[in-house]
Amino acid sequence: MQSNDLRKAGLKVTTPRVKILDILAGSEGRHLSAEDIYRQLLEHAEDIGLATVYRVLTQFEAAGLVERHHFEGGTAVFELNQGEHHDHIVCMDCGRVEEFMDCGIEERQLDVAKRLGFDIAEHNLILYGHCKKPNCPNRPAVKRGPRDQEPGAGT
Amino acid sequence: MQSNDLRKAGLKVTTPRVKILDILAGSEGRHLSAEDIYRQLLEHAEDIGLATVYRVLTQFEAAGLVERHHFEGGTAVFELNQGEHHDHIVCMDCGRVEEFMDCGIEERQLDVAKRLGFDIAEHNLILYGHCKKPNCPNRPAVKRGPRDQEPGAGT
DNA sequence: ATGCCTGCAAAGCTTTTGCAGATGC
DNA sequence: GCATCTGCAAAAGCTTTGCAGGCAT
16 A cells, blocks of 8 residues: 555655556566656556656655665666665676665765764765676676666566 | 876877866866866867867776766766775765775675675765865755756865 | 867757646545 | 646756867877
């Protein structure tokens, strides 16, 4: 029942919002771009505009329901806020994204911030590498540099 | 003598490239956007197009002469590659960017990657916080969320 | 002289915004 | 019924690209 989350966020319960929340919840663990979500909506024969997707995602972010990430590639991706903080590691071959949490890293970040005289508010850590999974095609999917992204990386 | 760096990178020594390298070298420690550089070129009465700035920066990045960073805000910033790796901490009030290196964090990143079965190729760590410097105006300069950036943050 | 470079302008991509109509409460 | 929300289309912002002329070697 996602409707309650919406209500709690002070947002009216509308079709676009519920559907988008559904899609995000159904892709738990994956990280979807606005376009990804828009495409899924179209597949579900929902008549929802891309602009609305962006608007809704922005509202969700403001409400703390989702997090926005900027992995390399110029496109933002969104994931449902699972309550507990984590960082990301991205496979540069297949685009797979895994999440992790390392207390040691977190602590040392605070140390560094203190050392430099900063009050740390948040942070952004992304590791880029090559996963050695057998089903990982060794062709670039996430790549640094000028926009360069494969559309169908995670069907 | 930056010309040698250019030659070594297989790039012809041209006015735009040298000037841009000069500007980057003259702003050591600062992080300039393409527009920042373009503006400085105009101030120096150099007749160089913004497109060229982008092209040159992209070439420099490919050649390993500069690094491109995406701090929050939708605009990329560039800094001269100083040879040794470091991460960044950004003040959300005044936009100041400081650099740091923490071996502990680096090590633990490798640990995490190994634990998850990744060969780590690179990473991206940015801490966001509030520097408590006396001359730090407590007004937002770098802010998360929808594009929202003050133009004149670092004359 | 030749081939890499540049400036200009136009296009491209993601994201945002304005407005009139639609919908939730 | 009223305020909020949505769809469409157009705009905005950053970045890239095409092309004809210019410059380094």
